[in-house]
Amino acid sequence: MFDGFLKAFPVEEKTQKVNVSVLKDYIEGFCGVMIPPQLLTFWEMIGCGYFGRRSIYFFGSEPDAPRESLQDWNGKDFWRKIYPPAIDGGPVFFAETCFGDQLGFRWDDGRCKFLLFCVDTFDAFVVATDGRELFDVLLTDQYALMDERRYLEVRSKLGGLEAGMHYAPIVSPVLGGSGEAINFAFEKPNAHFRTALATIGAIKTD
Known part of the structure; x- marks a missing residue:
């Protein structure tokens, strides 16, 4: 069922x-929304962790993993400053790219939409309108969620992604930071997000 995904994102x-x-207890019980069927099947059949030379990470249920559990990550206080709760139409994030861009789902009038949230610019895009499109089309291309040249150049400069880290810009793109490899370094996800949020907040108040 997930052959196309695993071909594009091999298990490293x-x-x-x-x-x-x-x-289920967290998403359906605490958050109050349903898990998309294809995502549930992915967790049951494939599991969670890094795929595609650590270009993407799927969150899981346990805290003893390279990244925080899905429930711990989605429970971070900074999300309340960015999105409403899932029950009110906000997203639940279940995966992230090596650059920290977040892949999530949200429900809109009974329909599930998958979106990509780019923390460094606060841009968000609908990338698929159902689970089949997500796994059978979008995620059969390793570079569907990121710029191929940037990924290859940053990986060449810094090396493979360190477990539990992001490739993050040294100077934010909203402050004129370039997308070149020289402007990237390893950063812990919490620090990456809080720095980006503070930067966006400072710009809005200027």
């Missing part, structure tokens, strides 16, 4: 099993 290291009941 052992994936972790997902305790689906934990994620």
Whole structure:
């Protein structure tokens, strides 16, 4: 079922099993929204972790992983400054690129939409309108969620992504920072997000 995804994003290291009941309790119980069927099947069949030379990471249910659990990551306080709760139409983020761009789903009038949120610019895009389009079309291209040249150049300069980290801009693009590899460094996700949020906030108040 996920052959196209696994061809584009090979498993570079052992994936972790997902305790689906934990994620159901969080997403359907606490957040109050349904899990898209194809995403649920992905967690059941494939699991979570890094794929495609660590170009994408799928969050799981357990805290002892390279990244935080899905429930811990989505529970961060900074999300409340960016999006409404999932029950009110906000997204639940289930994966991220090596640059920290967040892949999530949200429900709109009973329809599920998948979006990509770019923290460094606060841009968001609908990238798929159902799970089949997400896994059978979009995620059969390794570079569907990022610029291929930038990824290859940053990876060449810094090396493979360190577990639990992001490739993050040294100077934010909203402050004129370039997209060239020289402007990127490893950064912890929490620091990356809080710095980006503070930068956007400072610009809005100027």
